[in-house]
Structures are given as structure tokens and as C-alpha cells.
Amino acid sequence: MHPSDEELILGCRRGDEASFDQLFERYRSRLFTFIWRYVRNREAAEDIFQETFVRVFTRAHSFRRRAKVSTWIYTIAANLCRDELKRRKRRPTVSLDEPMAGQDPGQAWTHVVRLADESAEHPRESAEEAEHRAALWQAVDELPDELRVTLELQAQHGLKYREVAEVLGIPLGTVQSRIHNAVKLLRRKLRDGLKPNTART
């Protein structure tokens, strides 16, 4: 049987490591992607990733069923990311490993996971499709951070506007306008013929 997220959280409340493991497997790549794209620094992303899951396991009792488990987990991660960015603003540091513009998020590290159907066989991606995707990620990387993070939560992570608002702690209307602006900017950039090999360095 495939336990629901809620069942796994109940297991975590009891201190059941197997439940935690399943939840961890289910969310690790999504969370890592979200965190890394949010803070854009490998070391900080690894610390936040670890702290997020420590909190999921040790604070499972504070989960309320009014929210979805996914929203709750993303909210923990988003709060930690925001703290990290505030800290960085106070004490600016130079990151040596910011993802490069135009880089598919999966290429920066080992490999890309296709979440839609991991068991299915996917046809090999055509060169043309790869080019489109690289151009898209380049354009996404050039968006202002708050538009980019908001759009990614919806389009990449599949959260609804309402859930994005909850995770980022902003009004629903702000989410909508950020996403509308982000998509309009992206469409304009892609229409203007942004080429993947013009990536900034």
C-alpha cells in the first residue's frame, strides 16, 4: 500500500524512522531543487535542506491538518531560505557556485529526475527540445528573484496559487500578479529569440 503524506507525518510524530524515510524519498529532489534555486548557493542549500528535514521529523507534531503536508514542508524550507537571504544581505559573501544562467537546473549537479512518471520510459529528448529548455531556463534565471521563486513554486513544483501564497507568506493577489508578470516577461524574452549560448558568465 502507498501511504499518504498525512499517514507518514503521523508516523513521524510517533518517531517512526521508516515513515520519515518514505517522506524523505518523496520530497528530497523537489525540496532540494526549490531550496537551491531559492538561495543559489550550494553550501547554504545543503545546510537548509538538512535543517528542513530535521524539522520535519522533530516537529511533525506541529503539523495541522488544515494545510497539506507538501505546503507545510515547503513553508519550512522557504522560511529557512528567507532567513539565509536576510543573513546574506547583512553579511554579503561571494558565492563561487551560483548556477549559471541558461543552465537546466538538473545539469548543475548529477542528473535530472523526471517526476511526472519516474517509472515510464521517456523518449530521448531531441536536440531541439534540449535547446528550447536551455533557453527557457536562461530566461527564468534572468527574472527578478521574487518573480522567479514564485513562478517556480507554481510551474515547476505544481503548487496552486493559494499554496504558493501560504508558503511564501504573501497575499494571493501578490502571487497572481508576480506569476502573470513573470510569464509575460518570459514570453517576451523567448519571443525575442534568446539563444542558449549567450548565457551570462
Add this chain to the structure above:
Amino acid sequence: MEPDKNNIDELLIDYALGELDADETTRVELLLAEQPELMREARALKRMVSRMGVSMIMPPPRLVSQTRHAAYNARSRPRRILRAALRRPAAVAAVGLVAAALVVALVGPGLWSGSDDEPTGIRQAATISEELQSFLEHNLEEMRALSRGDAPAEEDFSRPAAQAMLLLKQPLAPPHRAVLEDIESVWRYGYDRFSSEGRLTDETVAELKELVTRKRLVERTEAMLADQPDGR
């Protein structure tokens, strides 16, 4: 009124992102069927969204195993601290003395009083108000029939381990525990319903909460003691 260009753009974005309800989706699709230009734009938007959706980054294996261990360790840390403290006889004696004194002072003489000869009486489990007693007597059967699906507790009653220690000297006798299980069930499974129907007053809710809190503290203490290797 015809939607302007900006509104149509935003409607198409919401459509491509799957944020429209069924009616709105139908309306947009009718509009798209009439306007090929918009149809092309909608398709382009959908392609763009689907390209973003499939790519995720796998965390490095080293981080995966570190994170698992960090979570396991963090989860067991409070128990380890308590176990370490309880291995020292002086600490146990001191904690026991403080606990006994505080229990007498805080819990009061009436709580948990009662006779094991009358295991079914609600009043025997704890000193409770007439109002709560009457509520329980009239609603227990209905409450027991409610779904046992794990409804969320309305509040988090967890307290620091030090507070749980206060009840070390007051374990619940089995008949009292059974009655308190019922009281907790009212809280967990029937609270919303009874409260919204006006059958539970604010005072009774507060009283239920207090009883459930005490029961959970006792359980936590017992669980921690059960973890002791020498059964202390």
C-alpha cells in the same frame, strides 16, 4: 463586457497553469476555438510550463545520508538527555523530590482521586465539573460511534520533558486511564462537532483540554521511563 488584451493574457496564463475552475476553463476553450492566434499562444504557454515541470535536482548521495542521520539523531536527542540524567542516582533522587513536591502543590488533592472498585464512574477518574460529567454521560456513546479516523488535535499539548517529569509520582491506575481515554476521544474526535452544536461551553472545553493535557503528560513520562534500560 469584452475582456481587454491584458485580461486575456492573464486568463491564458492561469489557464496554462491549471488555475481555472471547470466553468472558466470551458469559457476559455470556447474562446480559443474561435481565435487561432490565442490558441497558438495558449499552446506555447502550456509547452513552457511543461518544460519547467519535469526538471528536478537530485541532492548528492552524501547529503542524503547526512540528512537522514541528522534527523534520526535530532529526534532521539531529548530522550537521550533524559536517559543520561536518569542514570545518575543523585539526579533521580533530586528530580523525584522536586517532582513529588510540585505534584502535591500543583495537581491538588482532588485530581486522580477515586476508587478502583468503581471503574466505570467518570467522577472516579478525576475531579470534574457537574457540567462536564453530564456532557460525558449523555454523549459518550455518540462520541464512541464517531469515525476513528485520526482527526487532528486542535492544540498541541506537548510540553518540555521537565514538565512531564512532574507527574512521575502520579501514574494513572488502569480504570482511571480507561475513562480518561474516553475523555480524550471526546476531545480528539468530537470536539469540533459538539462545540459547533453548542453542546460544549468554553469552560467545558477548557476543562477537557486540561484533562487531556494531564493524561498526555502521564503517557509521555511513562514512555520515557519505559525507555530506561534498567526499567527505572
